[in-house]
Amino acid sequence: MATRINKYLSEVGYCSRRVADRLVKEGKVTINGEISKIGAKVDEDDQVEVKGQRIEKLSKQKNIYLAFNKPVGIVCTTDTRVEPNNVIDFIKYPKRIFPIGRLDKPSEGLIFLTNDGNIVNKILRARNNHEKEYIVSVNRLISREFIKRMSNGVEILDTITRNCFVEKLGPKKFKIILTQGLNRQIRRMCQSLGYRVLSLKRVRIMNIKLDVPIGKYREFTKKELLELNLLLENSSKTFD
Template identity: 85%
Template sequence: MAIRINKYLSEVSYCSRREADKLIKEGKVTINGEIPEMGAKVEVGDQVEVEGQIVKKSTKQKNIYLAFNKPIGIVCTTDTRVEPNNIIDYIEYPTRIFPIGRLDKLSEGLIFLTNDGDIVNKILRARNNHEKEYIVSVNRFISRDFIQRMSNGVEILGSTTKKCFVQKLGPKKFKIILTQGLNRQIRRMCDSLGYRVQSLKRVRIMNIKLDLPTGKYREITKAELLELNNLLENSSKTFE
């Protein structure tokens, strides 16, 4: 059965669909020696290559699931040639893996890495409402109005953010739990209300909490993975 090239690269655990789309746009992917258009399909027996290297699923491949405490300054990209401070070179994991989602360069905290494209697509779909928790410090004293407005939704990037849980933790520190992942969302929300983020740390993704020193990673446990899969059971994999 023919499948879209970005889905193929995801299913053979080469990269996420989003990364695949980028590679296709850059002309780095070929099907039977030809550079495909976006949305082209792969048939049984086709030879797919990325930058001249044949890509196919290994029957012996083991799925890898890592939790990593990303330091400030590390970039969540798999393109090791473009960005020297990238997450892949930093971790130096012996098997090809890729991050699930992103944390911007100035942010730190929990991020997952895997070679399982299926779980990537389920977690990243915004409509699946999977929680991500952050601790944020800002440059001004936090008012009751700020908490209410952050909770009820803030207009950024031409739309209003979803309602979310926000709790004041200190004069200039708060906790926020999001179920969507717009680009630099928390920073943009704060900016729109006249606050500037000074530190931002992700401390939880769904059922998995940050419990690692900065710069360290660990395997997600079988119990954590079982609970994670239960939470993902009814999640859509459709790329939006």
């Protein structure tokens, strides 16, 4: 049965469907020597290459799920040629994996890595309301007004952010739990209110908490994976 090229690349663990679409648009994917188009389908006997590298479908491939504590300065990309400080070169995992979502270069904390393309979109889609928790330090004393406005939504990127949970932890430190992932969202929210982020650490994604030292990773436990799959059971895989 023929499979769409973006689904094929995600199922073999090369990248997420979103990244696959980008690679196709950039003309970096070929099927039987011909440059692929968006929506092209692949049969079992077809030869698929990305950037000249042959992609094999591994029918008995074991799914890998890692929780990684990203240090400041490491970039969440699989393109090792573009960015020398990338997450793939940093952790040197023996099998091909890719990050689920992003955590910007100046930030640290929890990020997932996997070879399971099917789980990626379910976790990333904003409409699925999956929680991500952060600890943030800023350059000014935190006021009640700041907490209230952060909680009730801030205008950034031509939209109003969703209501979210915000708790003051110290004079210049707070916790925030988001269910959306706009580009550099927390930094932009703080900037809009006259604050500058000094440090930002993600400490939880859904049911999985950050519990490894900076620069280290671990596999999901069986219990975590079971709970995660239950949370994802009714999640949409389509883009917003």
